Amino acid sequence: MKYSVVLSISLLVGIAGRAQTSDMLAIAPDARAAALGYAGIATSPDAAAQHWNVAKYAFAENSGGVQFSYTPWMKNIVDGIQLLYASGYKTFGAQAVSASLHYFSAGEIESNNTWTDYTASPASRAVDLGYARRFGERFSLGVAFRYIAVDYMERDHAFALAAAHTIAADVGACYRLPIAAGEWTFGMALTNVGGSLDMGGSRVSLPANIGAGSQFAWRIADLHRLNLAADVNKPLSGGTGAAGNRFDLRMGGGAEYSYAQKIALRAGYYYDDAFGNNRSCLAFGAGLHFYSVCFDIAYWVTTGQQSVALNNTLHVTLGYTFPYKSARTDTAPSSVL
Numbered sequence: 001m002k003y004s005v006v007l008s009i010s011l012l013v014g015i016a017g018r019a020q021t022s023d024m025l026a027i028a029p030d031a032r033a034a035a036l037g038y039a040g041i042a043t044s045p046d047a048a049a050q051h052w053n054v055a056k057y058a059f060a061e062n063s064g065g066v067q068f069s070y071t072p073w074m075k076n077i078v079d080g081i082q083l084l085y086a087s088g089y090k091t092f093g094a095q096a097v098s099a100s101l102h103y104f105s106a107g108e109i110e111s112n113n114t115w116t117d118y119t120a121s122p123a124s125r126a127v128d129l130g131y132a133r134r135f136g137e138r139f140s141l142g143v144a145f146r147y148i149a150v151d152y153m154e155r156d157h158a159f160a161l162a163a164a165h166t167i168a169a170d171v172g173a174c175y176r177l178p179i180a181a182g183e184w185t186f187g188m189a190l191t192n193v194g195g196s197l198d199m200g201g202s203r204v205s206l207p208a209n210i211g212a213g214s215q216f217a218w219r220i221a222d223l224h225r226l227n228l229a230a231d232v233n234k235p236l237s238g239g240t241g242a243a244g245n246r247f248d249l250r251m252g253g254g255a256e257y258s259y260a261q262k263i264a265l266r267a268g269y270y271y272d273d274a275f276g277n278n279r280s281c282l283a284f285g286a287g288l289h290f291y292s293v294c295f296d297i298a299y300w301v302t303t304g305q306q307s308v309a310l311n312n313t314l315h316v317t318l319g320y321t322f323p324y325k326s327a328r329t330d331t332a333p334s335s336v337l
Contacts, residue, residue, distance in 0.1 A: 024104035024124045025148075025192050026207045029069045029085035031315040035285025035298035037252030037268025039229040041213030042174065042187035046294075047087045047319055050100040050130055053189040053213070055142030055172035057089045057096035058134035064090040067294075067319035073104075074310065080107030089130075098130040098144070124150045130170070138177065144170040148206070150197055168194030168206050182218040189213075193236075205237035227256040248273060254283065262289050266298070281310060294319040 030048035033040035040052030047067035049056040066088035073081045087100035106122040125148070132142030151163040172189040190210050196203040211233035218226045230253030254268020264287035272279040285298035298315040 024083060024102050024126065026209075027071065027073065027083055028315065029071065029083060029087075029102070030067060031069065031285055031296035031298040031317040032256075032266070032287065034071075034300070034315040035266035035268060035283050035296070036229050036254035036256060037231075037270040037283050038250070039213060039215075039231040039253050039268065041172075041189050041211050041231045042185045042215045043213070043227070043229050044185075044215070044217065045089075046321075047089055048085075048317070049089070050087045050098050050128065050144060051085075053142070053172035053174060053187045054098060054130040054144045054170055055132050055140045055174040055189075056187065057091065057098050057130070057142060058094060058132040058140035059174065059176060060089065060091050060096060062091070062321045062324055064088065064322040065319060067317055069315065069317040071313070071315045073313070075313070081105065094134040096132045096142075098132070100126075100128055100130075102126040122151065124148070128170075132172075138175055140174045142170075142172045142174075144172075146170070146192070146194070148197070150199075162198070164197040164199060166195035166197050166206065168192045168208075179216075181220075182216065185215045185217070187213045208236040210234050210236060223260045225258045225261070227258075229253055229256070258287075263287070264289075264296075279310065281313075285315075292321050292323075294321065 028034040028038050028040065029051050030040075030046070032046065033043065033048065033052060036043065040048070042053070043056075045056035045060045047065040048069070067086070069083075069085040071083040071085075073083055075081070082105050084103040085100065087098070089096050089098035102125065104124040106124075126146055128144050128146035130142060130144035132140055134140040146168045147165070148168060149163055149165050170189065170191045170193070172187065174185065174187045177184045177186075188211070190208075192206045192208045194206055194208075196205045211231055213229065213231035215227055215229040220226055231251070233250040235248060235250065250270075250272045252268060252270035254266060256264055256266045258264040266283075266285040266287070268283040270281050270283060279302070281300045281302040283298055283300055285296065287294065287296040294317070296315075296317040296319075300310060300313040302311040
């Protein structure tokens with residue numbers, strides 16, 4: 001009986017570790033992209049570009065910026081699961097360097113019975129560094145390297161499961177084309193390509209993904225701007241069985257209206273049937289820009305059969321942008337608050 005209980009607990013912790021590892025690297029960490037239906041590959045660059053397409057930093061109009069985001073995850077099921085994300089970048093002419101930090105907590109798992117007495121706090125962390133460079137005025141490339149660590153038993157534990165570690169890399173590209181009264185942007189990104197994690201004896205792949213995105217940005221009038229963005233993603237790992245052999249896609253898109261670059265309203269839709277998940281949601285959000293301080297919020301209303309746990313999810317982001325660089329030579333409108 002003792003060994004069966006210990007085995008059950010080990011499996012529970014292992015399952016929590018699997019879920020959080022995949023979730024941490026796949027969740028939209030910033031409120032702006034979350035409100036646009038997880039569209040971020042080709043949207044105008046902000047500090048969260050590290051997660052979506054590192055190449056976008058080379059087109060940043062600001063000399064730099066930082067963001068901090070907070071997302072309580074699956075709060076309809078259990079309290080304490082949360083994603084914290086901090087990111088920042090600095091531009092140097094046609095080049096940019098960037099960094100970000102993910103921290104995902106799966107809450108606490110407690111056991112207090114005849115055989116075991118411990119508190120486990122599974123947590124995942126990822127630290128990455130990126131570099132982007134613009135070639136001419138239209139095209140950019142970027143690369144990021146990431147270190148990932150998963151700790152299953154972070155606190156008191158009667159038996160130990162070793163922490164898992166691995167590394168990964170992202171590669172991105174971005175192309176911007178001026179159009180009448182605005183700009184058309186294309187982006188591609190290959191993300192989370194690397195090793196696997198030893199989750200209690202079994203190897204679990206990182207959620208590698210290849211995606212493409214596009215954004216139309218219009219300057220409707222001096223104070224009015226409209227952006228339409230959409231992304232299509234193909235997971236390269238994470239599925240098992242027949243579901244993993246299908247041509248599964250994750251798709252999302254949305255619209256962003258901004259007034260005087262001070263107030264933004266956003267709405268989007270996200271669809272995910274990858275590996276039979278059947279998760280989808282409607283997204284809504286808003287943003288405020290006061291001097292150099294940005295505040296964004298997003299709210300999800302789920303519609304998919306297996307997305308109940310994500311209903312009423314909030315994403316909150318607070319950011320700061322440093323002074324603008326010298327005027328750009330093209331006519332691209334900024335769509336970042």
